[in-house]
Amino acid sequence: MRRTLIAAAAAAALAAPLTLAASGTASAAPKAPKAPVTDFNKDGYADLVLGAPYGTVDGKESAGYVAVVYGSKNGPDRAHPRVIDRGTAGVPGDVTEHDTFGRELTVGDFDGDRYTDLVVGGFSDKAVVLWGSGGGLTDAAAELPGVRGDLASGDFDGDGHRDLVTAAYPRNEDEIGGMTVSYGPFTRAGAPARKDVVTIGAYRGPSDFVAGDMNGDGVDDLVTSHNFEDKAYASKFWRGTKGGISHEAKALKSSDGGVVADVDGDGYGDFVTRDNGGSNDDNSYEAGTVRVDYGSKDGPAATRTKKITQDSPGVPGVGETGGPGPVEDTDGDQFGADLSAGDVNGDGYADIAVGVPGEDVKAGGKDVVDAGSVVVLKGARAGLGGTGAQAFTQSTSGVPGASEADDAFGARVLISDVNGDSGGIGDTYADLTVAAVGEDGTYADSGAAWVFRGSASGVTTSGTVSFGPGALGAPEKGARLGTELGR
16 A cells, blocks of 8 residues: 655644754755645645545445545535545546545645645556646546556655656566656646656565655655565665656665654654564564654664654553454554654644554453554654653544444544644644544445644644545445545
């Protein structure tokens, strides 16, 4: 699954992002990574995009769709959602069984008009881009032929235009893998300014993209993950330059997804990822480990690194593994199954939301298996750690709903400022969106999302709202709403 997250210490800021500089002269200070806000109508409120790739549309199973919920001063505007599938007016293609439209999502201003646009992919090799406008996403959309697999956006040549990287690579008999970078601005017909095909080597291609500035030069870099069957290979760091993504990479420890954010305020973007230890075979059974490779002038540091688990000091919970049982298999906690970054308490440091979808929860005096939770780790000058960490489940007081087996609450997480409660730079409290893809509605596994508000003390349950497909007027059957979140 794609988890390409681009974030910064002031990721919630809807104006120009806050830059945190390291000590030293202004000319020598690194540039903190910037995080563009997902704001399709440019009203100052972050919008939410929730993929439901397994939803049944027009009677066709797993045709898939995307639900867009616009932000407002009161939080997510659930009364005016936008539900988009292959049959929506202006969207190229046809509703097709097992197309899984919405399986891949990424956002950015691809045409340079300052409105955020949305790229949606599925099983087809032809993804689509929907254009933002003053009224939100328009009915106009363009096809992006040859865009397949994992997607991510970033400014990889530093020209101020968003670029699109995909796992598309010419098919060949030698099993050589690679990626394609399409540089912006794009025309309204979907044509990029230029394209560059980057060869990776004897891999099955990248399985994840994580984009963001990790060396402080103001240009987004890229980390690719690689695996085949149960084996995880070394990840690769690709430097962004004024000419675009370099064709030479630096090897990193293996990783599974992640996010780039400045968690210690030194001006360098830090690579926060799930540590998979060289194997993906037992990921679903593992307790889970989050790893921080701190940024430097050379990118993610090989030696300045830190691992965090639920057994680390201050982190709520206990790391638990799963495995085969007498009746059915149970998941491990999977601490770090999804990660997102932003400043939930307005202190200028990026905080990290950690999805723990396999967490067993005590509810009604019983252990509820794989109900799921989310943990928020706070950034600080000393770096990321357990001090001030928070944890939430559906059984937490003030959270709507109830913990049920296999809800997978925390399967996807996103930090963004949906309600725009900014009192100025550094005084914005980002909000937390959590998806539970196994939540039951009218149908089993229809999925749902919760939006928690940020505050000076961190994430709060006050004013938390939740919604599933039914509340948005979207198809419920098999939807697994929130399988992907647009970022």
